[in-house]
């Protein structure tokens with residue numbers, strides 16, 4: 238039965254009484270769980286474990302050793318616009334979905350398989366998306382339900398919008414993690430052995446393996462390295478993508494341990510990182526497409542006033558203990574080949590650029606217009622971009638910080654083909670297509686973005702309340718196509734990093750297997766009053782070894798490392814090392 242209004246539907250649903258036959262269930266992640274296993278791969282296809290060099294020997298003979306455990310909690314994606322979908326079933330059959338998704342073509346592909354339809358029978362329209370952060374990168378159960386419901390009433394559109402509370406069970410989340418970091422160094426702080434081992438959860442019904450330790454593989458020069466992931470399958474919803482899956486929790490562990498190593502070595506944490514700068518990617522041996530972490534650190538230290546930092550617990554301003562912290566950021570600079578763009582000339586100085594990409598609040602509408610205008614050599618006012626529809630040429634997911642460079646590479650190629658086929662005075666109706674090919678340097682260079690984050694915190698000496706008056710982020714992410722949207726992306730990432738450090742924590746009631754703080758009153762995120770001065774900047778560069786655009790995605794690097802920088806600053810303010818997120822006041826009141 239379908240209702241005419243959402244209110245009626247909810248009222249009716251509330252009247253349904255379910256009776257469950259209870260089985261044993263297990264929703265609690267433990268490091269020593271008997272069902273721990275190693276997945277074949279971790280998201281989106283990395284090896285589960287890596288090992289290079291005699292690690293245990295290196296750690297045993299290290300002059301300085303840090304061996305610590307860190308944890309991050311379950312966290313939930315909360316884009317401002319909850320997941321919503323309208324489906325219209327027409328005879329044929331032909332199904333049209335107006336969906337809020339980062340991946341229109343991916344939704345159509347998956348639903349066709351799930352529902353036994355031809356891919357060409359499904360159209361997904363998604364021109365504007367109110368945030369996604371990974372939770373809209375794949376279709377979820379509500380998409381399937383709404384299509385099945387629409388099938389009952391052909392010709393009538395059926396709408397389903399998740400409530401905020403439903404999003405805490407139906408749209409994915411970030412797994413909690415246990416992380417053990419061991420870093421051995423010589424007396425000068427040069428790392429001789431580095432191990433990062435993670436335990437995380439997945440669902441019994443479907444595996445999702447977060448790549449928690451993958452960022453560590455490429456960060457620092459170390460003679461011997463090991464990274465691993467172990468999963469526990471539980472009776473929980475399937476974890477999924479949440480902004481910087483892997484790097485966001487993993488860099489909290491790694492960069493916190495680096496901060497501890499700096500103290501153990503008696504080195505400035507900026508200097509420690511500079512001393513361990515690898516010449517090439519330690520994981521693959523490949524040269525970097527570009528790596529300017531040291532420049533980010535130096536420039537950030539200058540902008541922030543890092544030289545003013547004192548010893549832990551040494552600075553006090555009235556009731557407030559004041560501290561400064563630092564951490565490094567990284568994220569893969571990936572490009573996914575295969576997207577197709579079509580360019581046609583409509584006459585009168587009017588170019589249409591068509592590609593089934595998405596803009597999830599990132600500015601893709603704007604930057605793809607810029608890329609197209611630049612590639613065609615025309616003013617931006619002559620370019621009209623169309624995105625967000627599976628009737629447009631195939632585009633890969635707007636996710637993994639790959640959108641701009643993957644879709645932009647298709648637009649670049651389409652523009653090149655268009656000029657080759659139609660020249661600079663095309664006939665009206667002239668049309669060409671281009672496909673984003675694998676970049677020629679894809680197998681011979683290692684593309685990553687880097688950044689440095691500096692934070693000042695003030696901790697109330699009596700209550701443990703943490704305030705963050707200042708953050709400075711300096712990033713190296715190739716060519717920045719649009720400074721305005723870029724600044725917003727990087728700042729948004731840093732805000733979320735602060736949120737991860739101090740607020741976010743999904744609390745599960747293990748007797749019910751339900752997240753109980755499932756609304757924005759109790760799932761805490763920062764408000765405007767929590768965000769004061771964020772200074773975002775980047776290096777002026779172009780990385781043509783990464784992709785044809787010379788850019789690298791910036792949707793995710795801003796959140797990586799931030800939480801570690803805040804934990805570092807909290808330690809500098811109070812002398813208390815918090816290794817378990819979030820850093821709530823109870824952890825700081827002695």
Ligand code: MOS
Pocket residue numbers: 339369370371372374478479480481482635636637638
């Ligand atoms: Mo992002 S978690 O890859 O949408």
